[in-house]
Amino acid sequence: xxxxxxxxxxxxxxxxxxxxxxxxxxxxxxxxxxxxxxxxxxxxxxxxxxxxxxxxxxxxxxxxxxxxxxxxxxxxxxxxxxxxxxxxxxxxxxxxxxxxxxxxxxxxxxxxxxxxxxxxxxxxxxxxxxxxxxxxxxxxxxxxxxxxxxxxxxxxxxxxxxxxxxxxxxxxxxxxxxxxxxxxxxxxxxxxxxxxxxxxxxxxxxxxxxxxxxxxxxxxxxxxxxxxxxxxxxxxxxxxxxxxxxxxxxxxxxxxxxxxxxxxxxxxxxxxxxxxxxxxxxxxxxxxxxxxxxxxxxxxxxxxxxxxxxxxxxxxxxxxxxxxxxxxxxxxxxxxxxxxxxxxxxxxxxxxxxxxxxxxxxxxxxxxxxxxxxxxxxxxxxxxxxxxxxxxxxxxxxxxxxxxxxxxxxxxxxxxxxxxxxxxxxxx
Ligand code: SDX
Numbered sequence: 001x002x003x004x005x006x007x008x009x010x011x012x013x014x015x016x017x018x019x020x021x022x023x024x025x026x027x028x029x030x031x032x033x034x035x036x037x038x039x040x041x042x043x044x045x046x047x048x049x050x051x052x053x054x055x056x057x058x059x060x061x062x063x064x065x066x067x068x069x070x071x072x073x074x075x076x077x078x079x080x081x082x083x084x085x086x087x088x089x090x091x092x093x094x095x096x097x098x099x100x101x102x103x104x105x106x107x108x109x110x111x112x113x114x115x116x117x118x119x120x121x122x123x124x125x126x127x128x129x130x131x132x133x134x135x136x137x138x139x140x141x142x143x144x145x146x147x148x149x150x151x152x153x154x155x156x157x158x159x160x161x162x163x164x165x166x167x168x169x170x171x172x173x174x175x176x177x178x179x180x181x182x183x184x185x186x187x188x189x190x191x192x193x194x195x196x197x198x199x200x201x202x203x204x205x206x207x208x209x210x211x212x213x214x215x216x217x218x219x220x221x222x223x224x225x226x227x228x229x230x231x232x233x234x235x236x237x238x239x240x241x242x243x244x245x246x247x248x249x250x251x252x253x254x255x256x257x258x259x260x261x262x263x264x265x266x267x268x269x270x271x272x273x274x275x276x277x278x279x280x281x282x283x284x285x286x287x288x289x290x291x292x293x294x295x296x297x298x299x300x301x302x303x304x305x306x307x308x309x310x311x312x313x314x315x316x317x318x319x320x321x322x323x324x325x326x327x328x329x330x331x332x333x334x335x336x337x338x339x340x341x342x343x344x345x346x347x348x349x350x351x352x353x354x355x356x357x358x359x360x361x362x363x364x365x366x367x368x369x370x371x372x373x374x375x376x377x378x379x380x381x382x383x384x385x386x387x388x389x390x391x392x393x394x395x396x397x398x399x400x401x402x403x404x405x406x407x408x409x410x411x412x413x414x415x416x417x418x419x420x421x422x423x424x425x426x427x428x
Contacts, residue, residue, distance in 0.1 A: 009037050023058050040411040047308065050232075052240070052405065056089060056395050057231045061309035066316065068229060069093070077319050082224040083107065083194050086166060086391035089229050090398060103163075104194075110167035111188035111197065114144045117172070121179050130383045131261040133176035138169065139254035151246035158401075161249050162394050169390055170194065173383050174201035180379065195220040198387070203375060215330040216374045222323055223367060226316040227385050229392025233308075235260040236389075236396050241408040243397045256393050257386050263303070266385040268364035269371070272304035273378050276337040279344075284336075286343040294353040304365030305348060311358035320366045324373075333373050341366060 004015040005028045014036055017029040027050050034040050043049045059066045066073040069088050076085055087095045087103050095103060120140055124133050141164070142149050148161045175185045178201075186201045195217045204210035230236065239256035243249070260266035279289050292300040307314055328335060345361055348354040368381050376384060 007037070009039065012037075019053070021053070023060070034411070040413070042413055045308075046237075051237060051408070052232070052400065052403070054231065054396065054399060055092070056399060057229045057392070059231055059309060061307070061311050064310060064312040064315050066230070073226065073315055074319065077222050077225050080225060081193075081195075081221050082228070082388070082391075085225045085228050086394075089391045089395040090162065106163045107167040107194070108188075108190040110164045111171050111190060113168050113171050113175075117144070118175075118185065121175055121185075124179060126180055126182050128180065129261075130173070130176040130180055130380055131257060131267075131386070133179065134169075134173060134383055134386060135254045135257040135261075137172045137176070138165070138250055138257060141165070141168065141250040142248055145250070148250055149248045151248075158249070158398070162398070165249060165253065165394065166390060170198045170387060171201060173380075173387050174198055176383065177202055177377070177380050180377075193217070195224070199374075213331075215327060219323055219327045219370055219374065222319065223370060223384065224388040226319060226363065227367075227388025229389070229395060232396075234262070234265045236393060239393045239397050240400045240405075243400055244405055244408040246407075249394065249397055252397050253390065253393050256389075260386055260389065261382055266364075266382045266389070268303050268362070269368045269381040269385060270378050272341075272364055273337070273368040273372065273381065275303045276340050276344075279340050280337055284340055286340060286347050290344070290347050290351060293348075294351070302344065302348060302354075302359070304361055305354070306357070306359040307362045310360065310362065313360045314362040316363040317361040317365055320363065320370065321361070324366045324369045327370050328373050331373055335369060335373065338366075338369050341369065 001020075002018065004017050007014040007016055014033075016033065019027040019029050021027075030041060041049070055069070057066070057068055058070075068076060068085060069092055071088065071094075076088075080088075083104055084095060084100055087100060117137060117140065120137060121133065124136075145161065145164065147153070147157065150157075153161065171188055178185045184206060186204045186206070188197055189200055190197070192200060192212070196212045199212065199216065199220065200210045202210075232240075235256040238259040239252045242255040243252040247255075263271045275289075279286060282288070289300065290302070292298045293302040293305075324338060327333075328338060345365070348359065354360075364385075367384075368378065371381050371384055372378070
């Protein structure tokens with residue numbers, strides 16, 4: 001295969017280097033295109049544009065492959081736990097037993113948040129969406145740790161900021177829920193593991209301990225692992241772009257949380273349950289809603305279906321679907337919307353519209369059914385996605401900084417008015 005692509009423009013020929021990744025992905029390097037030709041490329045939604053090289057996550061949309069630092073997602077979901085996967089994503093290798101112990105202990109030391117954060121939390125109306133609270137409180141961490149704003153932090157100082165954020169996000173997430181239901185906050189219990197501690201902060205009452213159910217803890221570990229990273233998706237690209245301006249990790253992740261909130265992205269898990277509830281309330285006729293999803297004049301979309309990259313099954317959706325069956329079975333829950341979801345999936349997968357467009361269930365299609373079964377309210381689903389995606393955002397921000405990438409600043413093609421003179425208001 002040639003080392004370069006040839007571009008013929010206005011009678012001149014240009015050679016553009018070809019980049020090949022470790023998994024044989026190929027790219028044409030256009031970093032010198034404008035300087036050499038005066039042309040830029042145009043690619044709305046960056047569907048064909050690589051923003052960076054990365055060693056963190058690999059996914060193959062055609063084959064339904066997803067791996068973190070080379071480890072297949074199926075093995076990590078089955079055998080690992082969320083904190084170990086966070087370590088792998090952020091530091092690049094699986095930790096030894098001692099390294100994992102130390103990492104866990106460092107996180108436990110930072111789970112408390114400054115009491116003044118409760119004053120900010122109390123300022124939110126109880127109707128505030130937890131994602132808005134999460135983004136605001138993560139950004140407020142720059143006020144409690146102003147040194148984090150320094151772009152020239154030492155490696156140790158950056159690492160402390162990373163551990164603080166990993167530790168505090170679960171506390172902030174649980175407290176944003178408690179605020180939304182008007183309940184007193186529950187403080188972290190550091191004798192508990194990460195997932196158990198989160199569940200306790202979500203559901204315990206001052207008067208009684210929350211009964212930790214290993215089935216629920218295992219399901220939560222799996223869900224967080226499956227959401228932990230996904231290469232250059234919308235929210236991760238946001239974190240990298242904001243971070244490329246030398247903004248702090250807290251500010252960059254706060255921006256990522258806002259991007260994830262969009263219903264076309266992480267907000268889809270909430271939208272899926274709302275859609276399934278709508279179908280149930282309407283009589284449960286999945287075929288009627290499949291027809292609506294296909295009707296170009298109908299704004300209805302089959303939420304939780306389709307993906308920019310996966311043009312085959314989303315490997316995460318397969319694991320989550322099985323986990324949903326396992327958890328509901330173990331908890332003895334019969335949730336009618338699981339049945340509706342499976343009917344929708346079967347109907348869509350045999351429908352030419354979905355087949356032609358390669359639309360399959362994505363990570364968001366079944367995850368909400370599990371969150372619901374363990375008692376997490378719908379408006380907290382995207383917060384759960386953010387909790388899972390945090391290690392990925394951190395790893396990608398850290399990699400971008402270590403690669404000393406330039407500030408992100410895409411070009412454009414101007415299509416507005418050409419030069420014209422100002423007209424005084426009385427002559428318009
Ligand atoms: C996530 O990027 C990531 O990795 C994201 C994520 C991660 O881990 O970070 O995987 C998480 O965001 C998952 C996606 C969650 N979003 C949803 O479930 C919302 C519903 N799905 C979509 O809106 C859509 O599929 C996207 C946004 C996910 C992808 O959009 P694309 O790649 O821009 O595709 P498109 O909108 O151009 O759709 C292509 C065609 C169109 O039809 P035509 O114009 O060609 O006739 O497919 C149709 C679309 O109308 N289509 C759908 C559909 N999704 C796409 N039709 C009905 N229902 C849908 N869900």
